[in-house]
Amino acid sequence: MSYIELRDVHKIYRVGEMEIHALDGVSLNIEKGEVVIIAGASGAGKSTLLNLLGGMDTVTRGDLIVDGKHVSQFNENELTDYRRFDIGFVFQFYNLVQNLTSIENVELATEICENPLDSLEVLKRVGLEDRIENFPSQLSGGEQQRVAIARALAKNPKLLLCDEPTGALDYVTGKQILKLLQETSKLYHMTVLIITHNLALCPMGDRVFRMKSGKIVEETYNEAPMDIDLIEW
């Protein structure tokens, strides 16, 4: 059995009389420690897939298994624990608490965890040892995203889920963030999923899923993923 398995997962949103098939029979396997790229145009179902994996939404039908647990059968309490202990989420717009410093933002997240990593150590890991006492408004976009990654990592999660993590960043800064995510996966043997609409990023993933209209239209396994430094777009 794979670390993550989806079997014929459907997600249907009802809006008034309309049914939107956001995921239309998705099946996939992901192994522990892989960097996974999920690519596709806007509306393809990428965020829906990530939100299901993160326990922020529930499947309409199908099976979702993470580390041997049937997440698709969890009740509300089990989902809360799952989000709390097993999932680190990184968003496009960082979502930091504005009146807390970098280290306070990280510590706030680790307070509710079972086996958190040391907040200071993780902030050092993401290259922010000089910025730990700064507030988000005193940091650049790239630095704020590093705090957000540190906050997610410090929970010591099973999955690090990143929804367009470089969507608000310039080219060079975005590349540095992707490099950090690639290195982080290696260092902690952490499973990292990255959503992007930039197909040029596909070679950096161990595994790549291309999505269209709620379906996976192409799956690639890269024996030797490319170092992000070597990818230009």
Ligand SMILES: Nc1ncnc2c1ncn2[C@@H]1O[C@H](COP(=O)(O)OP(=O)(O)O)[C@@H](O)[C@H]1O
């Ligand atoms: N909560 C929701 N209610 C209704 N429709 C939704 C909801 N979330 C997503 N959708 C729809 O599902 C489809 C897939 O959306 P999404 O997963 O956000 O795509 P992507 O992240 O690839 O841009 C879109 O048509 C979107 O409008």
Ligand SMILES: [Mg+2]
């Ligand atoms: Mg999206």
